[in-house]
Amino acid sequence: MTHNTPKNNESEQTRLLKKEAEGKGNMENESKVKNLDSAKPAKKSTRKKQTRKEAQEKTRAKAIEGPEEPPKATKGKEEQDMMVPATALKEVEAQRDEYLQLSQRMRADLENYRKRVLRRQEDDRLDTQASVLDGLLAPLDDLKRALAAARENHDFDALFTGLEMVQQGFWKALAASGLEVIVAAPGVMFDPKVHEAVTQLPHPEVAAGLIVEEIATGYKLGERILRAAKVVVSAGQPAAKENQKHKTENASEKEE
Numbered sequence: 045m046t047h048n049t050p051k052n053n054e055s056e057q058t059r060l061l062k063k064e065a066e067g068k069g070n071m072e073n074e075s076k077v078k079n080l081d082s083a084k085p086a087k088k089s090t091r092k093k094q095t096r097k098e099a100q101e102k103t104r105a106k107a108i109e110g111p112e113e114p115p116k117a118t119k120g121k122e123e124q125d126m127m128v129p130a131t132a133l134k135e136v137e138a139q140r141d142e143y144l145q146l147s148q149r150m151r152a153d154l155e156n157y158r159k160r161v162l163r164r165q166e167d168d169r170l171d172t173q174a175s176v177l178d179g180l181l182a183p184l185d186d187l188k189r190a191l192a193a194a195r196e197n198h199d200f201d202a203l204f205t206g207l208e209m210v211q212q213g214f215w216k217a218l219a220a221s222g223l224e225v226i227v228a229a230p231g232v233m234f235d236p237k238v239h240e241a242v243t244q245l246p247h248p249e250v251a252a253g254l255i256v257e258e259i260a261t262g263y264k265l266g267e268r269i270l271r272a273a274k275v276v277v278s279a280g281q282p283a284a285k286e287n288q289k290h291k292t293e294n295a296s297e298k299e300e
Contacts (some may be wrong), residue, residue: 137289174223179217226262228273230255238262240272245281252280 190206193199226238232255234241242259250256255275262273 132211175215176221179220180214183210183213183217186213223270224264224266226264226269227272228255228258228262228275230257232276234277238264238269238272240273240274241277244277246282247278248281250278252278254278 052121054268183235186206187210190210193206194203231250234253234255239255239262247256254277256278257276258273259276260271260274264268
């Protein structure tokens with residue numbers, strides 16, 4: 045039969061105390077683990093709520109501030125490659141200046157040409173007038189001499205001859221300038237393009253539509269009508285009653 049000594053008793057008590065302490069420690073550790081596990085979801089849910097709240101605040105701020113401006117394009121390598129070199133830009137500017145000078149020269153040449161044309165037209169007009177007036181000077185001298193001779197000698201036959209010479213001189217000068225007389229003799233068919241009918245009368249001998257008499261001579265210059273000839277046009281033979289009336293009048297005149 046063995047007896048437990050005080051030393052042995054102390055060792056057993058020590059082991060028991062260690063076991064109890066280990067058991068308590070495990071229980072405390074397990075409780076701590078459980079507490080940590082239960083705390084993790086709470087932290088996750090809190091973070092989710094904070095994230096959702098921050099997103100809502102950002103959305104409100106964007107709505108107040110308006111749409112975001114597009115990011116400014118940065119000069120990348122492609123844009124830098126597309127930039128015109130300084131030498132090419134100088135060439136373009138040189139061509140621009142050359143074209144500008146050419147345009148200015150052409151404009152000046154056109155203005156000078158316009159002035160030359162106007163000056164030439166004026167010179168042509170003056171030359172034409174001078175040639176016409178030069179042809180009228182000789183008939184004017186003849187008219188002056190004819191009037192002086194008629195005033196000195198009181199010779200009307202000489203005056204008439206002088207006036208005829210003046211008329212011929214005028215016609216010669218005007219014909220040299222291209223003036224033509226429109227034919228409007230009696231018996232010529234009336235032409236509204238070159239004739240102007242002053243009146244229309246019946247005529248026993250001239251058919252209707254023919255010219256009976258020329259009142260004013262007409263003139264033309266090439267195809268241009270300067271003045272239409274003024275004429276009297278026949279309306280044809282008179283009616284029978286008018287013929288009888290004319291016969292009666294003629295008979296009465298013969299008896300008288």
